[in-house]
Amino acid sequence: MTSARGVALSNRAIALIGVGLLAVGATFTVLLLWQFGDDRPVTKARLEAIKVAGTIVVAAGGLVALWLAARKQRSTELELGRQLAADAANQLDAAERRVTELYTKSADQLGSDKAPVRLAGLYALERVGIGAPDQRATIVNVICAYLRMPHTPPDPGQDAEVFERRQQEVQVRLTAQRILNRHLSTLIDASGTNEHRWQRVHVDLTNADLRGADFAQCDLTDADFSGADLRGARLTSATLAHAKFFRADLRDADLRNAHALRANFFMADLSGANLSGAMLTGAFLDGAVIDPD
Template identity: 45%
Template sequence: MAGPAPNDRDDSRADGVLSSRTILICALAVAAIAAGACWVLFAWYGHGTEADRIRLDGIRTVGTIVVGTGGALALLLAARRQQTAERDLATKRAELRVREQANNDARHDATERRINELYLKAVEQLGAGQAPVRLAGLYALDRLAQENPRLRPTIANVLSAYLRMPYDLPVSGPEPRQEREVRLTAQRLLVQHLVPDASQDLFWSGVELDLSGAVLFDFAMNGAALHNARFTGARFIGDAWFHEVTFTGTTRFDDAVFENAAWFTGATFTGSTHLDHVVFRNEAHFEDTDFVGATLCRLGRFQSDAWFNRALLRGVVYFSRTEFERNARFTDADFLATPVFEHEVTTQSATFDNTRFGDEAWFDRVSFANYTTFDNATFEGHIGFDGTTLNGAPYRPPQLQSDQFSLEDTV
C-alpha cells in the first residue's frame, strides 16, 4: 500500500500536528512501561512482609505525588493551549474586522463615486439647450437630494442658482415658454421641500434660500419655513404668495419688485425684515402679520393699497422716504415698539383706526394727500407730527388731545 505523499508528510511536520500512528505508538509505550513497572514492584515487594508493605506505601505516595504533578502540568498545558486558541480566535476576529472595514470603505467609495457622477451629470443637464433635458436634470437633482439628506443644502443652492440666472421676459415663441416651464418646475421643487409636513419626509431642514435677482412666476410659498431668506432684487411676475410663512433670521426683500399682488397674510417675521427700495405695483397684504424684529422700509414704493390691518409689530418699524401712492391701512394694528414715519413719507390716505401705540410714535415730515384718521387709536407714549401736512396744510389729528402730541417745526 502506498504511503502518504511526500507533500502530505511535509505539511504535517510543518503544521506540527501529531499523526494518529504516532499517538498510538506513544500510548502503547506508556502502557508497556507502566506494566513493566508494576511487575518489577510486585516481584521485589510482593512477599507480604511488613517491610514490603511499608516500601509499597512509600512508593504509592511518591507515585501519587508524581501523578498529581503530571496532572498539574497537564492543566498548565491545557491552559496554554486555551490561551493560544483564544489568541488565534482574537487574531482571526481582528482580521475579519479589518476585511469588513475594507469592504465597507470600498462600498462607501463606490457609493460616493456614483453619487458624484449622478450629481455632475444632473448639473450638466441643467446647462443643456433642450428644455426636456434641463427638466430631467432638475428631477434627477431632486431625487438625489431626497435620497441623500447631506446633499440637500447644496442641491437647494443649485436650484436657487438656476433661478438666479439672467432671464429676460419673452414676448412669444415656444422656446421661451419651455424655459418658463423649467423655471416653474424649479420653483415647485424648492417650495415642496421648504414647507414642513406632518411626516417630515419631504421637508429639507437647514436650507437658507437665496433667490436674489431671480425672476419668479406666480411664486407661492404658503406655509413654508424660511431661514435667512434673501429675495434682494427679485422680480415677482404674477401674484406672490407668502401666506403663513415663518421667516427666521434676517429676511431681505431689498430692491424686490412685485408686479402683481403680494400676500403676506398671517406670516411671521421672527428676525429683522428689510424692505428697502422695494416696489409693490399692486396691493400689498400684510394683514395679521407678526413682525417680531425690526422692520425697515426705506425708499420703498407702494403703488396700490397697503394693508397692515391687525398686524402685530413688536420691534421698531421704520418707514423713511417711503411712498404710499394710495391707501395705507393700519386698522387694528398693534405697535408694541416705536413706529417711525419720517423724511418725506407720502400717502394718499392713512387709516390708524383702533390702532394701539404701545410706545412713542413719530410722524415727521409726512405728507398726507387725502384724509387720515386715528379713530379710537390709543397711545401709551408720546406721538409727534413734526412737519406733517394734510393736503399741504399743517396736520393736527382732531382725535387726539393736545398733551399727547407735538407740532414743532410744522410747516
C-alpha cells in the same frame, strides 16, 4: 502540494507520525511496568507521585490549550471586526461615488439646450437630495443659481420656434420653483409631520425672475430676494424672518399672514401688495413703496 500556510502533510507522513506516537506510548508503558510493577510501598508512593505530576501536566496542558483557543477566538473576532469595518467603508465610498456621479450628471443636464433634459436634471437633483440629506444645501444652491440666470419671457410676437423654446424654459423654471416649494413648505400632514421638508438650507434668489412664483407657507428665513422680480408672487403665511428684499419688486404680491420679523424691505416696491395680517415687527421699510390703507 503547498498551501498558503506551508507544506501539506502526505498520507505516508501522517501514518509514520502515528506509528511513532504508538511506539513512544509502548516504550513508556514498558518502562512504567518495569519500574513500578511490584507491590512495594515505596514503588506505590512513587507511582502515586507520578500520577499527581501527570495530572498537573495534563491540567497545565489544558490551560495552555484553553489560552490558545481564547487567543484564536480573539484573533478571529478582531479580523471579523476589521473586515466589517472595511466592508462598511467600502459601502460608504460606493454610496458617495454614486451620489457624486448622480449630482454631476444632474448638474450637467441643467446645462443642456433641450428643456426635457433640463427637467430631468432638476428631478434627478431632487432625488439625490431625498436620498442624501447632507447634499440638500448644495442642491438648493444649484437650483437657486439656475433661477438666478437671465431669462427672457416668451412673447407671442416672436418667431414661433423662439416662442416655443422660451415657453419651455418657463416650464423648467416653474418646476425648479415647485421643487423649492415642496421641500421648504412648513405644511404638515395628518400625522403631524412633514417628511418632505429640507431644513437648514439657505435660499439665495437675488435678481431672480420670480414673477407669479408660489412660496406660500414656505420657510424662507434669512432668504435673500434682493433685486428679485416677485410681481404677483404668493408668499401667503410664509416665514420671512430676517429675509432681504432690498430693491425687490413685490407689486401685487400676496403677503397675507406672512411672518416677516426684522425683514429688510429697503427700497422695495410693495405697490398693490396684500399685507393683510402680515407680521412686520422690526421690519426695515425705509424707502419702500407701500399703498396707503
